[in-house]
Amino acid sequence: MPTTPTLDAIRTKSGPPRRFCVAPMMDWTTSHYRYLARQLSRNTLLYTEMVTTGALIHGDTARFLRHDEAEYPLALQLGGSDAGELAHCAQLAQQYGFDEVNLNVGCPSDRVQNNMIGACLMGHPDKVADGVRAMIEATDLPVTVKHRIGIDGRESWDDLCEFVEKVAEAGCRTFIVHARIAILEGLSPKENRDIPPLKYDWVYRLKARYPHLEIIINGGIKTFDECHEHLRHTDGVMLGREAYHNPWLLAGVDPAFFGQAAPSESRHQALRAILPFIQSELDRGVFLTHMSRHLLGLFHGQPGGRQFRRYISENAHKAGAGLEVIETALAKVREPEAPEIAEA
Numbered sequence: 001m002p003t004t005p006t007l008d009a010i011r012t013k014s015g016p017p018r019r020f021c022v023a024p025m026m027d028w029t030t031s032h033y034r035y036l037a038r039q040l041s042r043n044t045l046l047y048t049e050m051v052t053t054g055a056l057i058h059g060d061t062a063r064f065l066r067h068d069e070a071e072y073p074l075a076l077q078l079g080g081s082d083a084g085e086l087a088h089c090a091q092l093a094q095q096y097g098f099d100e101v102n103l104n105v106g107c108p109s110d111r112v113q114n115n116m117i118g119a120c121l122m123g124h125p126d127k128v129a130d131g132v133r134a135m136i137e138a139t140d141l142p143v144t145v146k147h148r149i150g151i152d153g154r155e156s157w158d159d160l161c162e163f164v165e166k167v168a169e170a171g172c173r174t175f176i177v178h179a180r181i182a183i184l185e186g187l188s189p190k191e192n193r194d195i196p197p198l199k200y201d202w203v204y205r206l207k208a209r210y211p212h213l214e215i216i217i218n219g220g221i222k223t224f225d226e227c228h229e230h231l232r233h234t235d236g237v238m239l240g241r242e243a244y245h246n247p248w249l250l251a252g253v254d255p256a257f258f259g260q261a262a263p264s265e266s267r268h269q270a271l272r273a274i275l276p277f278i279q280s281e282l283d284r285g286v287f288l289t290h291m292s293r294h295l296l297g298l299f300h301g302q303p304g305g306r307q308f309r310r311y312i313s314e315n316a317h318k319a320g321a322g323l324e325v326i327e328t329a330l331a332k333v334r335e336p337e338a339p340e341i342a343e344a
């Protein structure tokens with residue numbers, strides 16, 4: 001794992017593919033999850049968890065931006081609204097080799113609202129536009145925005161169009177749209193991912209109205225059938241919770257959306273492929289449980305899957321736990337004789 005940027009890591013960017021993306025999710029889409037995801041799909045665009053500009057500038061920058069080159073294509077998601085700070089962080093993203101820098105305009109938590117981060121910025125399209133313009137000027141990376149279709153008090157179609165138009169005028173070409181509003185007064189972040197109704201047709205209408213923009217749809221998508229339907233109206237799909245709870249779904253992405261074979265033929269093969277990485281992380285002092293929690297869904301719905309999950313849950317946190325926990329858990333699930341076909 002590189003801890004400092006190298007010139008080799010600074011690659012020419014024409015923009016990563018965005019046909020199929022895994023959403024940024026705090027505590028979930030860590031480097032360890034992404035490493036597993038990359039054994040399942042080469043083409044899925046992965047996003048980091050949100051990192052605030054304040055944390056990057058005043059905290060341990062190298063730790064926040066740490067990732068493995070095996071995770072590419074990879075986008076860094078930023079939380080912030082100060083144009084100067086965003087520009088600085090976009091430069092850091094480029095130095096560290098990320099393929100894209102994304103601005104979070106969708107997170108509804110109180111903590112971030114107080115700092116003018118996340119969904120509250122939907123009420124300040126000029127501020128978002130200034131931040132986006134500053135990032136574009138500061139870096140060669142594509143700058144994208146992930147947002148909601150509105151917030152309470154600013155939830156009309158015209159409000160949404162005003163937001164998208166102002167940010168597009170600043171130079172943003174790619175909009176990732178969570179197809180529900182965020183209710184900033186009275187709902188928790190978790191409730192804000194389920195309660196406001198999904199309005200996919202609004203995202204389709206955005207694409208129809210602004211065909212020159214790349215529009216990626218997000219929110220509540222679970223199956224490949226749903227993805228194919230959304231792709232008739234938009235340029236890409238982004239899955240969050242389903243891709244985390246059922247990561248094997250990603251093994252179907254390269255065949256279904258990119259005409260390529262999956263990198264792993266079975267869950268067993270994918271898991272074995274990441275064991276050396278897990279060992280190298282253990283060697284530098286990372287606790288097994290920090291990594292193994294992302295494996296719990298890998299055998300979701302498979303015979304023995306529950307035993308796999310239980311064994312890891314009961315043993316990975318114990319002092320000195322190492323690879324043997326994963327190997328013992330793996331032995332509890334029967335290895336298929338033929339390649340598995342990822343279903344969705």
Ligand SMILES: Cc1cc2nc3c(=O)[nH]c(=O)nc-3n(C[C@H](O)[C@H](O)[C@H](O)COP(=O)(O)O)c2cc1C
Nearest residue numbers: 023024025026049050104178219220221239240241
């Ligand atoms: C645990 C968790 C953490 C999340 N963290 C972020 C985040 O850091 N940045 C962000 O833009 N969205 C975040 N989200 C929202 C997701 O990116 C996504 O928009 C949302 O879950 C809807 O997609 P889904 O229905 O496919 O999960 C998070 C969601 C979850 C479940």
